[in-house]
Amino acid sequence: MDWKMPTLVGGVLTILAAATAAGQILKRQPDAGLNSAAVQTFNLRMRAWWLMCSLLAAAMLLGNTATVILFGLISFWALREFITLTPTRLGDHRALFWVFFAFTPAQFVMVGLQYYEVYSVLIPVYAFLFILARVAFSGDYKRFLERTAKIQAGLLICVYCLSHAPALMYLPAKRPDPGAGARLLFFFVLIVQLGDAMQYLAGKLFGRRVIAPTISPNKTWEGLLGGVGATTLLGTALYWATPFQVWQAAIMSLVITLMGFAGSITMSAIKRDRGVKDYGTLVEGHSGVLDRIDSICFAAPVCYHLSRLFLMS
Numbered sequence: 001m002d003w004k005m006p007t008l009v010g011g012v013l014t015i016l017a018a019a020t021a022a023g024q025i026l027k028r029q030p031d032a033g034l035n036s037a038a039v040q041t042f043n044l045r046m047r048a049w050w051l052m053c054s055l056l057a058a059a060m061l062l063g064n065t066a067t068v069i070l071f072g073l074i075s076f077w078a079l080r081e082f083i084t085l086t087p088t089r090l091g092d093h094r095a096l097f098w099v100f101f102a103f104t105p106a107q108f109v110m111v112g113l114q115y116y117e118v119y120s121v122l123i124p125v126y127a128f129l130f131i132l133a134r135v136a137f138s139g140d141y142k143r144f145l146e147r148t149a150k151i152q153a154g155l156l157i158c159v160y161c162l163s164h165a166p167a168l169m170y171l172p173a174k175r176p177d178p179g180a181g182a183r184l185l186f187f188f189v190l191i192v193q194l195g196d197a198m199q200y201l202a203g204k205l206f207g208r209r210v211i212a213p214t215i216s217p218n219k220t221w222e223g224l225l226g227g228v229g230a231t232t233l234l235g236t237a238l239y240w241a242t243p244f245q246v247w248q249a250a251i252m253s254l255v256i257t258l259m260g261f262a263g264s265i266t267m268s269a270i271k272r273d274r275g276v277k278d279y280g281t282l283v284e285g286h287s288g289v290l291d292r293i294d295s296i297c298f299a300a301p302v303c304y305h306l307s308r309l310f311l312m313s
Contacts, residue, residue, distance in 0.1 A: 008241045019046055060186070064166075064169050075159050104155075111163050162293065171308060171312075206226060208220060236250040
């Protein structure tokens with residue numbers, strides 16, 4: 001029996017329950033001197049985190065295949081939100097059909113079948129070349145580069161990058177360790193979410209110097225450094241739940257948090273360029289699905305390949 005996974009999940013649920021209770025108490029005390037908008041934002045974040053943890057835990061209980069399917073559905077919806085940011089032309093529709101209904105499911109099928117040699121190149125080589133050629137065949141050359149680049153960027157971020165998260169479950173380890181893959185995926189998602197939360201908290205408490213005011217006025221250097229430092233320490237303390245050594249868990253936590261921040265600010269830049277506040281309205285408290293998983297998308301492939309290096313060397 002793998003005792004590590006129930007301990008890890010139980011600890012996370014306990015923290016979430018305590019934070020939710022605290023949020024509800026603060027909500028019922030409007031005279032406590034706290035910013036009511038900040039309390040409301042906190043409670044909405046709790047709802048989104050409960051939803052994410054519940055879905056991930058349920059999928060893991062059903063097995064690796066269910067987890068891959070869950071990430072595939074999330075990827076499909078996130079890509080839909082990304083593509084609908086700007087209008088598409090008739091010449092793009094055939095290419096988009098293949099992107100949504102051929103390359104996206106094929107990517108996750110290859111992950112589930114553990115064909116690393118296929119899913120590692122399917123999108124950045126074959127899908128990218130196909131998109132360029134298929135749009136060219138339509139005969140519509142207006143804004144060709146802009147249109148194809150948007151489709152390629154969406155496919156890369158929402159499908160290719162995100163597919164590396166469930167691929168973590170299939171990484172081999174040097175020593176037999178039942179449930180190591182599932183714990184590694186849970187550890188990855190947990191560190192990404194902790195990184196976002198710690199950066200938000202540190203920014204609110206100590207934030208002074210904004211990193212990119214025109215892109216994200218709430219992200220500060222103090223929040224970034226404080227959040228990365230705190231999350232790295234927490235991730236290092238959780239090394240026992242991973243197949244890593246202590247120093248490897250520290251490096252993984254640091255890299256995951258930094259890449260999560262890079263994903264968040266990059267996706268914010270895309271939203272500013274498109275003149276929208278959020279990617280969608282599906283998840284209450286965090287707007288669209290892509291608003292919730294932007295950090296995961298950027299961190300997943302880096303986490304996967306670094307884990308592969310550590311576990312297979």
